[in-house]
Amino acid sequence: MLVDSFAKNRPAIIAIAIVLLVFGIVPMFGSNYQISIATEILIFALLAMSIDVLAGFAGRTSLGHGAIFGASTYVVVYWTSVVGGSPIVAVALGILAATLVAAVFGMLASRVSGVYFLLLTLALGMIVWGVALRWTSVSGGENGLRGVGRPEWLNDPTVFFYICLGIVLTLSAVIWRLVQSPFGLTLRGIRDSESRMSSLGYGCATHMFIAFTTTGFFAGVAGALYALFNNFVSPSTVQLSQSVEGLLMAILGGIGTLFGAFIGAAAIILLENFVSQYTARWPMVLGFMFIATMIFAPEGVLGAIRRIFRVGKKS
């Protein structure tokens, strides 16, 4: 029984063990700066995984998850700084807000697929961005909102890093379970043939709504952690490039591999930190990377590894 469930979950167990090992040792010899980069990678890996559930399993590419992520960030910073409330309540409210935003998005986007899904989620994300920019009295407009810093017990970068590691790894196990569940199977069915799913008695829109809202929850957790991490939020947190970055991380790691998100997030955040020492044209570099990935490695790093293993097994 135990051996059985190990065999079925082996990819997840191995992936989580590797992440735990690689990230777990960073604070032992890394500087505070390196620890903060590792923290950022973990947070964005969670965002990328939430996008991958839709892109890799349900076959729907969302350009709205950056806005959902950022909605949570806004709420957390607003609640701790402007309202002066407790950070725990702020995080809860942030995640709730993101989930609600995702539910609204999901209601509208669950009936469309392909390029219509892409464009609709893009448009919805733009609305959030527009609100963040224009609702100056609440959002601080272009200047954004500065937070009050993490509470005492969370302030140490190492402590905060390990807490993020714990949360992200726990949620990645939950997401793995989700895509392996009967519900996860229905998402893959919808990706392969929506018409056949309907004729088998599935309400595809309901399934997509649940999937969208659930992934919005995960993006919301990432956004809340980002608020505590960054201590600042502005319209750039909810803008399109946030979604594109999350999507690119998922693609680079390997769409449908889930844990590829860690590789994608690491690659892009390390590169971003490196590139921004020399130029302010990071968005352009990001664009080129997107194109290069689509041409040279459309299946991503983990996707390629997985294929090599599969070919090895067959022969």
Place this chain on the structure above:
Amino acid sequence: MHGEATRLPTAPKKRDKVSDPVLILDNVVVAFGALKAVKDISLTVKSGERRAIIGPNGAGKTTLFNAITGVHMPTSGRVTFNGVDVSRKSAHVRTRLGMSRTFQITNLFPTLTVSQNMQLALMGTSSRKFSLLGSAEPTDDDQERIDDALGLSKLRERAGAEVRDLSYGEQRQLEMAMALVSKPKLLLLDEPAAGLSPAERVIVTDIVQSLPRDLTVILIEHDMDLVLKLVDWVTCLNNGEFLAEGSPDSISKDQKVQDVYLGKARDHA
């Protein structure tokens, strides 16, 4: 033999005697705008019967299946299944009452395994489809159903294969397995052998012949050799209208039937 889930409260609990009609169509009409694809079709199919529906391209055979299974509601007329008027019932309700069908055009889940395709076919009418964190492993009961249906369709050894790796013939077999897994009382097969090689046709013929005798089967098929082997009774449609009905032998000799087939359907074989 049939699980309680397949029976709605409105279904009468009488025993299916061999002579009881499973399906009765009364003057069924299906119109798409001005086009009447099915015109006033009435027919009765007895329990355990093997029936073929034949007719040239565009005769309305698939549309008639759609009206029977609830893909299209009949514009007028009545569909009675096991004594229940299902004319206005949705496709899902009819599936739960014990109808099942295959499609003329193969429509499967190519990147999933045969087993996963079967599981999706089973879960559609159960609440398990909303289990977000449960195990995707089928329950013992479901696994047994899946094994039975795959066995009937001679696909047991391919359970772990991805559908895109199956031959076209195997994909048609999977279509049948997915229709059988709900343990239907009435099975509708839309051209199960179309596009298959002679060897693959033999497999499909074997499968249909080995189906349990209490399962009522209606199949659409152009190949008269196959029809002669498989069914007790043939209904021929043309231009949406009833043309002729009879034993396979008498139908293949029928002048009207020969006329419409020779006139229009040279390209079928």
